[in-house]
Amino acid sequence: MHISPPAADSAPLRSDAAAPEAGFDLDPAEVRVLGVLIEKSFITPDNYPLSINAITTGCNQLTAREPVMNLSETEVQAAVDRLITRRLASKRDQASARVAKYEHLVRLRHSLPPAEQAVLAILMLRGAQTAGELRQRCERLHRFDDTAAVDAVLEHLAEKYPPLATALPRAPGTKETRHVHLLGGDAAVQEMAEAQSAASGGRGRVAELEDEVRSLRAALETLRHDFDTFRRQFD
Template sequence: MHDADSSTTDAAFDLDPIELRVLGVLIEKSFITPDNYPLSVNALLGGCNQLTGREPVMELGEEAVQGALDSLLARRLVSRRDQAGARVAKYEHLIRLRHSLPPAEQAVLATLLLRGAQTAGEVRSRCERMHRFGDIAEVEAVLEHLAEKYPPMAVALPRAPGTKETRWAHLLGGEPVLSALASEGAADPAPAARGRLAELEDEVRRLRQEIDWLRGEFDKFRAQFD
């Protein structure tokens, strides 16, 4: 779940939906409310349960958010800040340090975490409060760099029939195509939809094979230091 510089890392991410939401909110708020950052659990809870800028909308409780924070702390994706004179602990993300992400890449990743699969144009407009891109090509370059990282953090989804633009999804929760299957599927799909389903199933298999290969390569790398 982390980069190869940690002896406790895995070759792929597998954060659950609550961990993904908490991490996305921490990244987002570090940009748009810097004066109130790091965040307390209460502030983080409000960000997780926002009705705008969130897909899907969640109704999380404090216990769930704290549990996600504890897990992210163990993964070293979040750190706790105990500030002098403060009555409550506050938390900040470590994605920049753990995965060498500059601001533009942090903003794009946060947008994917908080809003699901999107086109480059949608990402550009939705992350404007965090980072302003000059054109879509800049966004596409960031997405491609995230896809090339080890482990990969984003992926281009297969283009749906009749669509012109590619949608991108993050990989911090594993293969994102599974959620695409759920959102695009139907109880009695038409032939075109069945063809799309087969394409997505093939993509899932391919991604799983790539992740298995990456795990094997990382195990070989780690064995050099054991």
């Protein structure tokens, strides 16, 4: 699925968003851009900070992104400008650079160590995930010894003020809790919860069908046994 957020000129800068007590309400483009800035600071440090072109390429990757987006450089620049207003990103002045480059400020503004930055970035880039999925997908950013270490990071993110992550209610038919970031505000969390519920509903129906197949196989085996017993009476 390809998603293109509203045009840049339809989203005015929100000067009050930088207040630490206000919580978060980043739009999808801002979430994606910030996630890319954090991710690339880990996996391509030699090419960091990033130009608008590099950020756009990272935003529109077809792999390791959920959902896949199709942002223009104009939309990315507008999102970067809004993040700067929110004090979540900044422009890095480099004398040798021919184009402007940008970096995230999450590690400074929210005092996040590398492990917490890594988990937050993957949540922003790939949506709701279990601790096990996060451990695997964070491998290039930060290596966790076990899922308990990921759980500890998720707990720390949830205890921040304002909170940066939370656990979704466990959907019917699922065994593990999924976690989401809170940078998109309540509406975004609700949307992710509904998406999880819809997905789990599909998985639940598959499970029902699998149970029916197993029951039919068991019934067929019983019929075969009964028929063999009946036939042996005439041998």
